[in-house]
Every structure is written in structure tokens, then in C-alpha cells.
Amino acid sequence: xxxxxxxxxxxxxxxxxxxxxxxxxxxxxxxxxxxxxxxxxxxxxxxxxxxxxxxxxxxxxxxxxxxxxxxxxxxxxxxxxxxxxxxxxxxxxxxxxxxxxxxxxxxxxxxxxxxxxxxxxxxxxxxxxxxxxxxxxxxxxxxxxxxxxxxxxxxxxxxxxxxxxxxxxxxxxxxxxxxxxxxxxxxxxxxxxxxxxxxxxxxxxxx
Amino acid sequence: xxxxxxxxxxxxxxxxxxxxxxxxxxxxxxxxxxxxxxxxxxxxxxxxxxxxxxxxxxxxxxxxxxxxxxxxxxxxxxxxxxxxxxxxxxxxxxxxxxxxxxxxxxxxxxxxxxxxxxxxxxxxxxxxxxxxxxxxxxxxxxxxxxxxxxxxxxxxxxxxxxxxxxxxxxxxxxxxxxxxxxxxxxxxxxxxxxxxxxxxxxxxxxx
Amino acid sequence: xxxxxxxxxxxxxxxxxxxxxxxxxxxxxxxxxxxxxxxxxxxxxxxxxxxxxxxxxxxxxxxxxxxxxxxxxxxxxxxxxxxxxxxxxxxxxxxxxxxxxxxxxxxxxxxxxxxxxxxxxxxxxxxxxxxxxxxxxxxxxxxxxxxxxxxxxxxxxxxxxxxxxxxxxxxxxxxxxxxxxxxxxxxxxxxxxxxxxxxxxxxxxxx
Numbered sequence: 242x243x244x245x246x247x248x249x250x251x252x253x254x255x256x257x258x259x260x261x262x263x264x265x266x267x268x269x270x271x272x273x274x275x276x277x278x279x280x281x282x283x284x285x286x287x288x289x290x291x292x293x294x295x296x297x298x299x300x301x302x303x304x305x306x307x308x309x310x311x312x313x314x315x316x317x318x319x320x321x322x323x324x325x326x327x328x329x330x331x332x333x334x335x336x337x338x339x340x341x342x343x344x345x346x347x348x349x350x351x352x353x354x355x356x357x358x359x360x361x362x363x364x365x366x367x368x369x370x371x372x373x374x375x376x377x378x379x380x381x382x383x384x385x386x387x388x389x390x391x392x393x394x395x396x397x398x399x400x401x402x403x404x405x406x407x408x409x410x411x412x413x414x415x416x417x418x419x420x421x422x423x424x425x426x427x428x429x430x431x432x433x434x435x436x437x438x439x440x441x442x443x444x445x446x447x448x
Numbered sequence: 449x450x451x452x453x454x455x456x457x458x459x460x461x462x463x464x465x466x467x468x469x470x471x472x473x474x475x476x477x478x479x480x481x482x483x484x485x486x487x488x489x490x491x492x493x494x495x496x497x498x499x500x501x502x503x504x505x506x507x508x509x510x511x512x513x514x515x516x517x518x519x520x521x522x523x524x525x526x527x528x529x530x531x532x533x534x535x536x537x538x539x540x541x542x543x544x545x546x547x548x549x550x551x552x553x554x555x556x557x558x559x560x561x562x563x564x565x566x567x568x569x570x571x572x573x574x575x576x577x578x579x580x581x582x583x584x585x586x587x588x589x590x591x592x593x594x595x596x597x598x599x600x601x602x603x604x605x606x607x608x609x610x611x612x613x614x615x616x617x618x619x620x621x622x623x624x625x626x627x628x629x630x631x632x633x634x635x636x637x638x639x640x641x642x643x644x645x646x647x648x649x650x651x652x653x654x655x
Numbered sequence: 656x657x658x659x660x661x662x663x664x665x666x667x668x669x670x671x672x673x674x675x676x677x678x679x680x681x682x683x684x685x686x687x688x689x690x691x692x693x694x695x696x697x698x699x700x701x702x703x704x705x706x707x708x709x710x711x712x713x714x715x716x717x718x719x720x721x722x723x724x725x726x727x728x729x730x731x732x733x734x735x736x737x738x739x740x741x742x743x744x745x746x747x748x749x750x751x752x753x754x755x756x757x758x759x760x761x762x763x764x765x766x767x768x769x770x771x772x773x774x775x776x777x778x779x780x781x782x783x784x785x786x787x788x789x790x791x792x793x794x795x796x797x798x799x800x801x802x803x804x805x806x807x808x809x810x811x812x813x814x815x816x817x818x819x820x821x822x823x824x825x826x827x828x829x830x831x832x833x834x835x836x837x838x839x840x841x842x843x844x845x846x847x848x849x850x851x852x853x854x855x856x857x858x859x860x861x862x
Contacts, residue, residue: 268649271646272604272645273599294710307569356718359718378584438684474802478855508706525855
């Protein structure tokens with residue numbers, strides 16, 4: 242298993258947990274848990290692989306991915322009732338999964354020598370699309386559209402950090418590590434301290 | 449036309465009927481019927497073909513598919529007012545389409561010698577994604593997320609039955625037939641008799 | 656840059672404006688604007704390229720596309736408060752983008768010698784999927800499902816006009832021009848004068 246596959250597998254497991262938590266909020270049965278866990282877990286990476294024209298989508302090449310998402314679903318099915326707040330757990334696990342999936346997307350695009358714009362987009366898309374599908378299918382407001390939170394921003398800055406690191410001569414794995422840490426730090430800061438960018442308001446206040 | 453194409457064509461027509469019924473509930477015009485019918489009819493198979501890396505997506509290779517979904521849309525546009533309950537018709541036709549599309553997905557993945565995990569996922573994805581897109585676009589709660597019904601479960605068990613059949617030495621077409629029958633039986637049992645698996649509850653009853 | 660790439664770039668910029676307007680209605684920050692602008696801008700063309708099996712998706716081959724959608728997002732972020740009605744601006748820009756994206760889809764499919772059914776579908780899909788994703792992600796009723804408006808119809812008739820033009824011996828670029836004009840005329844007529852096709856009603860009036 243390569244380093245990039247390891248990143249994918251980690252992201253798949255954590256995103257799988259968030260999908261299963263969403264299933265618990267929708268009161269599905271165990272197969273519904275597995276379905277939503279797999280959708281969330283492989284959604285972003287599948288988009289990345291299809292758009293980048295990889296010969297084989299990552300979870301077709303390595304069936305362990307689906308088994309890992311399934312294990313996450315089963316784990317949540319039997320333990321979620323122990324959680325104080327499933328919504329809060331979902332948000333924090335989603336932050337962690339984002340911080341692993343962004344470097345997974347950036348790393349793959351770098352390894353295929355994509356232009357830097359494409360590398361940045363692949364980081365953001367791989368990080369965000371699984372969760373976006375989860376929220377759209379569950380008919381919830383996507384986390385990425387929540388007002389006054391850093392989400393797409395955390396993913397984008399993480400990707401830019403990785404690109405800067407590579408440009409400055411960092412090794413690829415070190416750049417991906419810094420990318421993941423920056424993404425997580427920004428998202429966590431947003432969840433804990435309300436860090437945010439100014440949002441659009443239709444009529445700015447007059448002075 | 450091969451056996452697998454025949455399965456695809458059948459699933460396309462029946463899913464097309466369900467898409468058109470959804471369009472009738474949204475009070476669209478005839479082109480809206482065709483649009484939703486085509487989206488529902490080819491959504492699952494397109495995902496399957498793109499993820500499996502087929503050279504040509506099934507409905508690009510065989511334009512009859514789109515014509516068949518279009519015919520389904522026109523048929524529903526002029527006859528849906530004769531139905532007692534369009535929602536009930538939609539659910540039963542969706543069950544039938546599921547029971548044809550799951551073997552269509554399993555059959556293609558088997559013919560490409562995919563690992564068994566991938567075969568099972570392709571069965572479920574081909575069976576469920578067209579209907580999922582239909583429901584998401586129409587802003588309805590997806591059938592697959594309905595509490596206390598067998599849906600993903602019916603598809604998954606159908607796929608597992610096919611894999612078991614093949615492992616036991618059944619011919620591929622016989623295994624696909626048993627797969628379709630099991631899927632339909634489970635889904636129909638759920639619609640008729642309320643068969644279901646236990647669903648997740650946040651706080652299990654204490655004794 | 657080829658003629659088809661020019662069409663794509665124009666559609667990307669205008670769809671980017673509509674995505675950013677949707678972001679302003681959801682009160683997102685600047686990165687949220689860029690995210691929704693890019694999703695809307697490249698959604699339809701990405702689907703087209705993946706389904707047609709192009710070697711490289713158009714915006715991976717030409718990173719200018721993403722920069723153009725980003726520029727549209729920034730422009731809207733700083734000027735949208737000057738608009739009288741952002742919803743009305745969104746609808747009209749969406750009509751314009753549709754009228755550029757339909758010929759972009761038709762043109763690519765023609766250049767790959769696709770069967771005419773596939774050409775028509777590619778026109779409609781390229782024209783409508785970006786906006787559909789924008790509306791689904793924002794949890795709004797998709798424009799394409801609005802009762803009593805020409806939308807899918809405008810796209811479909813535009814595609815049929817292009818096919819007719821080519822069959823009659825028009826040059827490809829002239830056929831695409833007429834295609835875009837017909838699409839825009841029908842959609843604009845629907846917005847201005849309420850042009851529509853009869854919609855389905857569950858119980859037709861009795862005489």
C-alpha cells in the first residue's frame with residue numbers, strides 16, 4: 242500500500258464514520274448505515290479519480306476501502322448511542338476527514354503533474370464532495386454552506402499551503418502533512434472559536 | 449443486443465416510467481417528463497460505466513436506451529391520470545426497476561472480473577442511483593432513506609445472492625435471474641407486509 | 656484556443672456569475688462564492704466530458720476555465736449589492752449561460768461524431784447540469800423544475816435546431832450560432848411573456 246493509498250484509506254474510514262452518524266440521525270437500518278457510509282467515504286475520491294482520468298478508481302483497485310467504510314458503519318451502528326451529541330461528533334470527525342482528504346487529493350494531482358490550479362481544485366473537491374453528497378442526500382443544509390464558518394476556505398488554504406511547500410522545495414510527504422495540519426487547524430478554529438471570513442450581506446451598513 | 453444490454457434496456461424503460469411519474473407529481477411539461485425520465489433511467493448505469501472505466505457508456509453505445517426512456521415519458525404523460533395513486537405506482541415500478549438494475553450492475557461487474565466487493569457495490573449503485581437522483585432533484589426524501597423499509601438491503605442481498613450463485617457454479621444468467629427475484633421479493637415484502645430490519649434508535653429502551 | 660474552448664470559457668464565466676449570485680443569496684464568504692461559482696461553471700461540461708470519454712476534462716486541459724469562474728465569483732462578491740434583484744439577475748444570466756452551454760455540448764458531441772440522440776442529450780446535459788447542481792446544493796427548487804416555464808424545452812429545441820442545421824448543410828459554427836439564439840429566444844420568451852407548454856395535471860378538466 243502506497244502513502245497516497247494510506248491517506249485515502251484513512252479519509253475513507255473517518256468519512257465513513259460521518260456518513261454512518263448521518264444515517265443514525267435519519268434512523269436507518271444497518272444496510273442504510275453502510276450505504277451512507279460508503280457514499281460519503283468514496284464520493285470525493287471517486288470524483289477526483291474520474292476527473293483526473295485515472296485508469297482505475299481507487300476503491301475498485303483496492304477493495305479494502307469499501308470494507309473499511311463498512312467497518313466504520315457497523316462501529317457507529319452499535320456505539321452511537323454512547324455519544325453525548327451525534328451532531329457535534331459528526332462535525333469534528335468531518336473536520337478530521339477533511340484534513341486527510343485534502344492532502345489525498347492534492348497528493349494525487351501532484352503525482353500526475355497537474356497544473357497548480359487543478360491541484361488546488363482536486364484538494365478542495367476530494368475533501369468536500371463526500372460530505373456534500375452525504376448532506377444533499379439526507380436533505381440537510383450542506384456543512385460547506387453554513388454561514389460564517391471556515392470550510393471550503395480551510396480546504397483551499399490547506400491546498401495552497403501544500404503548493405507553496407512544494408514550490409519551496411519541501412518533500413511531497415512533508416508538504417502534505419503541513420497541508421493537513423493547516424486544514425484541520427483552520428476548521429477546528431472555526432468550530433471552537435468561531436473563526437470566519439466576512440460574509441456577503443445584500444445591503445452593507447451605511448455610515 | 450446482448451443479454452446485459454437487454455437488462456439495461458428493461459431497467460431504463462421501467463426507471464423511465466418512475467421518473468415520468470415524479471415529473472407528473474411536480475406538474476412539469478412533456479419535455480420535463482422526458483428530462484426526469486432520462487435522468488432516472490440512465491443515472492445508475494452511467495455511474496457504473498464511468499466508475500468501471502468502460503470505453504463507452506451504455507446509452508452512448510446504444511441510443512435506443514434514450515429513446516426507450518423517452519417513450520416511457522410520453523406514455524406516462526398521456527396515461528398517468530388513469531392511475532388511482534401515482535405515488536403507489538411509482539413505488540412498485542421502482543421496485544421492479546431495482547430488481548432489473550441490480551442484476552444489470554452485477555452482471556457487468558462480473559463480466560469485467562471485478563473483485564466481489566466491487567461486484568456487490570456495482571449492483572447496489574446501479575440499482576439505486578437513478579432513483580436517488582430522481583428524488584434528490586425533485587427535493588423529495590429519497591426512497592432509499594425511508595425509515596423501516598427494505599431498499600438498499602434488498603439490493604445488497606440480491607447482489608450477494610448472485611455472488612453466492614456464481615460461487616456455487618450457477619451459470620451467470622441463472623445467477624442474475626435469482627438475484628433479480630430475491631431483490632424484488634424483499635422489496636415487495638417490505639411494501640406489502642412491512643418487512644424491515646431493526647432501525648437505529650438514539651436511546652435504546654432500558655429493561 | 657479553439658472555437659469550442661471559447662464557447663466553454665464563455666459559458667463558464669456566465670454560469671460562474673450565477674453560482675456566485677446563489678452564494679450571495681446564501682450569505683457565504685468569498686471562498687464560498689468561488690466554490691459555488693466553480694461548481695456551477697464546470698458541472699455540466701465535466702459531466703459531458705466524462706460521459707463522452709474525452710481524454711482530459713476541459714478545465715483540466717485549460718486551467719484558465721477555473722480562473723475565469725473565480726473572477727466571476729470575485730466580481731459578484733463586490734458588486735452584487737448594486738443589483739435591484741439578485742434573483743432576477745440570476746435567472747437572466749442563467750438563460751444566457753444556457754444559450755452558450757447548449758451549443759458547447761452539441762458542438763463537442765458533433766465533433767466526436769456521436770449519434771444524433773447523443774448529440775441532443777449532450778446539448779441539454781451540458782446546458783442544464785451546472786445550474787441543476789447549483790440549485791440542488793443550495794437546497795432550492797431547481798430552475799429546470801419550475802412549473803410552466805420553458806427550460807429543458809429551450810435547451811432541447813436549441814439542440815434539435817443545431818442538428819437540423821447540420822443536416823441541411825449549414826457549417827458547424829453557423830448551426831451552433833442558430834442553436835444558441837433559439838435557446839435564448841425561447842427561454843427569454845418564457846421569462847418575459849410566460850411562454851410555456853401545457854403542463855401535466857392529475858385530473859384534466861371534464862366538459
